[in-house]
Amino acid sequence: MADLIAVIFPTEEKAEEVRNKILALQKDYLIDIGDAVIAVKNANGRVKLNQLMSTTAAGAAGGSFWGLLIGILFMNPLLGVAAGAASGAIAGALTDVGVNDAFMKGLTADKIKDGEAVLFVLVKRVTGDKVLEALKGVGGTILQTSLDHTREDALRKALDAVPDAPSAAGV
Incomplete structure (x- = not known):
């Protein structure tokens, strides 16, 4: 724990x-x-x-990789990278790992x-x-x-x- x-x-x-x-x-x-x-x-x-x-940056990097692989399959790697980076960045921004951000902001603002x-x-x-x-x-x-x-x-x-x-x- x-x-x-x-x-x-x-x-x-x-x-x-x-x-x-x-x-x-x-x-x-x-x-x-x-x-x-x-x-x-x-x-x-x-x-x-x-x-x-930065979970946003990590998500964008991972999404770019997977987007490139999928883009190669469909003969359009640039479109795949762009779509993968965008979706990965969005997913990363919505992910909260470790200590909850709202908890930290709330505790800090008051104290x-x-x-x-x-x-x-x-x-x-x-x-x-x-x-x-x-x-x-x-x-x-x-x-x-x-x-x-x-x-x-x-x-x-x-x-x-x-x-x-x-x-x-x-x-």
């Missing part, structure tokens, strides 16, 4: 920095995420979602100030102690989680902790 974690950061840049750190941890197989989205509230009060993957950002992470699997150590001192305020109280408290302490100073070995 996946866990949802939503953390408020003062700026979109800080949220992006933390998301990149989490993605680096994923490359080291310390965490497996299903989605990582940054929601930002602009001066008009509208919420913009910064998704990891943060203009210019702040919320990092939503859907965690499938995690090596807790190593990930908490890597996220030590990044800041942020927990908005909502599906973690139990013990793990949520450990995350809160790690976010608030002062990062370890580099050792003075060899000085």
